[in-house]
Amino acid sequence: MTQTIDRRSLLRAGAVGAAGLGFSGLFPAWAQTGSLGLAPQMPTLSGEDIHLKIANTPFTVGGRTGHAVTMNGVLPAPLIRLREGQNVRLHVENTLNEDSSIHWHGLIVPFQMDGVPGVSFPGIKPHSTFVYEFPLLQSGTYWYHSHSGLQEQQGHYGPIVIDPAESDPVAYDREHVIVLSDWTFLHPHQLVTKLKGEGGYFNRQRQTLFGMMKGGPEEGMSASDRAMWGKMRMDPTDIADVTAATYTYLVNGHGPAENWTGLFRPGERVRLRIINAATMTIFNLRIPGLPMTVVSADGLNVRPVAVDEFQIGNAETYDVIIEPTEDKAFTVVAESIDRSGMARATLAPRLGMIAPVPPLRPRPTLTMTDMGMGGMEHGSMAGMDHGAMAGMDHGAMAAGASAAAADHGSSHSMGSMNMRDKSLVPDSVKVGVGVEAIAMSPVDRTGDPGVGLEDVGHKVLTYRDLMSLTPNPDTRPPQRTIEVHLTGNMERFMWSFDGEKFSEGVEPIRFERNERARVVLINDTMMTHPIHLHGHFFEVVNGHTGSYPRKHTVNVLPGGKVSFDLTADAPGDWAFHCHLLLHMHAGMFRVVTVRPLEGEAA
Numbered sequence: 001m002t003q004t005i006d007r008r009s010l011l012r013a014g015a016v017g018a019a020g021l022g023f024s025g026l027f028p029a030w031a032q033t034g035s036l037g038l039a040p041q042m043p044t045l046s047g048e049d050i051h052l053k054i055a056n057t058p059f060t061v062g063g064r065t066g067h068a069v070t071m072n073g074v075l076p077a078p079l080i081r082l083r084e085g086q087n088v089r090l091h092v093e094n095t096l097n098e099d100s101s102i103h104w105h106g107l108i109v110p111f112q113m114d115g116v117p118g119v120s121f122p123g124i125k126p127h128s129t130f131v132y133e134f135p136l137l138q139s140g141t142y143w144y145h146s147h148s149g150l151q152e153q154q155g156h157y158g159p160i161v162i163d164p165a166e167s168d169p170v171a172y173d174r175e176h177v178i179v180l181s182d183w184t185f186l187h188p189h190q191l192v193t194k195l196k197g198e199g200g201y202f203n204r205q206r207q208t209l210f211g212m213m214k215g216g217p218e219e220g221m222s223a224s225d226r227a228m229w230g231k232m233r234m235d236p237t238d239i240a241d242v243t244a245a246t247y248t249y250l251v252n253g254h255g256p257a258e259n260w261t262g263l264f265r266p267g268e269r270v271r272l273r274i275i276n277a278a279t280m281t282i283f284n285l286r287i288p289g290l291p292m293t294v295v296s297a298d299g300l301n302v303r304p305v306a307v308d309e310f311q312i313g314n315a316e317t318y319d320v321i322i323e324p325t326e327d328k329a330f331t332v333v334a335e336s337i338d339r340s341g342m343a344r345a346t347l348a349p350r351l352g353m354i355a356p357v358p359p360l361r362p363r364p365t366l367t368m369t370d371m372g373m374g375g376m377e378h379g380s381m382a383g384m385d386h387g388a389m390a391g392m393d394h395g396a397m398a399a400g401a402s403a404a405a406a407d408h409g410s411s412h413s414m415g416s417m418n419m420r421d422k423s424l425v426p427d428s429v430k431v432g433v434g435v436e437a438i439a440m441s442p443v444d445r446t447g448d449p450g451v452g453l454e455d456v457g458h459k460v461l462t463y464r465d466l467m468s469l470t471p472n473p474d475t476r477p478p479q480r481t482i483e484v485h486l487t488g489n490m491e492r493f494m495w496s497f498d499g500e501k502f503s504e505g506v507e508p509i510r511f512e513r514n515e516r517a518r519v520v521l522i523n524d525t526m527m528t529h530p531i532h533l534h535g536h537f538f539e540v541v542n543g544h545t546g547s548y549p550r551k552h553t554v555n556v557l558p559g560g561k562v563s564f565d566l567t568a569d570a571p572g573d574w575a576f577h578c579h580l581l582l583h584m585h586a587g588m589f590r591v592v593t594v595r596p597l598e599g600e601a602a
Helices: 007-021 188-197 209-214 223-231 369-376 386-390 401-405 411-416 581-586
Strands: 049-061 064-071 080-083 087-094 103-105 128-135 140-145 157-163 174-183 248-251 260-263 270-276 283-286 292-297 300-307 309-312 317-322 330-336 342-348 480-489 494-497 509-512 515-523 529-533 538-540 553-556 560-568 572-578 589-595
Touching: 140 270, 140 317, 157 174, 157 270, 174 330, 174 342, 188 581, 248 330, 248 342, 309 317, 369 560, 494 581, 509 515, 509 560, 515 553, 553 560, 572 581
Parallel strands: 049 087, 080 157, 174 270, 260 342, 480 515, 509 589
Antiparallel strands: 049 064, 087 128, 103 140, 140 157, 174 248, 270 317, 283 309, 283 330, 292 300, 292 317, 330 342, 480 494, 515 560, 529 553, 529 572, 538 560, 572 589
16 A cells, blocks of 8 residues: 555644534544545554443434444444454443443454354443454454444444455555444334334335326336236335435434545545445445446455446445546445435545535336346336236235246236245245245346346446455355245334244254355345345355355345355354344344364364
8 A cells, every 4th residue: 555644634634624523523533524544643443452432422413412322432433453363352341231242243253252142142231341352364344333232223333444464455545434324313112113013114205196196207117017016015115114214324424414525635546445334224325427446345355346336235345446536526425225315425635625416316116026026037017917916915925936937937827826825935934924925036136236226327336246356265066055035024024034033933054064055045025135144254156156256244135036155164153134233133133053073162
């Protein structure tokens, strides 16, 4: 890395930023507006011993103040910067009157240090201290957050940067951390209560009678398609559970009106370390007028990919390189997946410069592929027999691979199917009120850019674009295949794996030590789910054999499937869950158990 940030400039920019904000003391140094980027002089948490204090703290955004759960009194939490190969001890003091925890998201640590109460350790009791200690086996961009209750929604999250032990293969002159998140003044348990009472409580974009009468192409759906969705009692706009109706979308703790600004000099290569720390929001990120080159996914280097936009699921991280050459400002736009709102920031040569903020794009609507019918050679609702479709019972919408293979490919045969015939449902799925649908014909969607991004007119990243920068370390073929269905009832806000909530005492998914397995995730719902496996990286099967991208979190698109190959090389009990926090809280959670080798300590 070429270091171009001098101490005098850093202090001058920090003073200007503080004067402009008035309350910059509530933000850690790296997150203050006017930042020149990460630099050796910037206060960070580093070294062998690090101290963190979890506490209740007021948090102000958009002129309103609410209650937050913070670390060291700031939101987001302090930046932890470490080096690959070192050992670290993290002393975490919990001053709350309730249990808390910290999970080191994406870090390969002993399972006792992973920080998931009830799975890998008992949690941090009120007014007590727990010491995490582990070696750093990797480099890259990661983050840390609570795994207790719903504290993550209240601000309990922060970034981690681990520098490589050897030279960095990515050359850059300056770096900024960009943490995306969502904030609500409602208590998180109120969110759950409202969603339990009405699954679409926060959806202010649902179709209306006026909209059905209008039915114009600018709404993205014909009047006949709208009528058909209505007859099926399904909502094509049900894309996000919690929306801008209550959320303010943040960049480094700043709301859109506060406009966090990061500085650069024209001609520099600037590295943006982008982390989605949101509770319930998947973002679509772009910088109008400024291409991005993706160089890292989930902390691990990938072959550079030039893009204009990418969808980033909850808990994913992407590092990108930008090369602004002009003396002008650029807007960082992070639209929520349903386009009900956006996070906004500015990159500029000087504090106070701004760029145009584009309006929200038209809301996306779901398609037949999102309903799990992508393999039936009908690309839109208009391609289906409306009478047959309207006669479907969406309470168990379809059947799995066996149904698709039984030649139910035409709309006429679909209309005659008994959609509650449990013989059509895979044996692994427990059918009940919590399973609203089973995808009839799910397809591999690793080549899709994400809901609503199919026709935006520029290059959008897909998982199929990603290739590991180095060869995959384990090229053994999988010894077995495990199929996991992502299931739910959107109207009742019930979420599960294979139709079983974690609270129902579901059995762990078991692996032998060093077993090589293929896991196939099938999304039977019409929402995108970011699925995270603790303690491991896995290879996303995307056609680049031997160079699969290695990730810890993967977005599974509606009605689609994603396969990944896993080497179960970390003994212990590990969490496996949807990273939409309220989905995990509702039951989309399992334990993965990796048995130690005979004679090996667990």
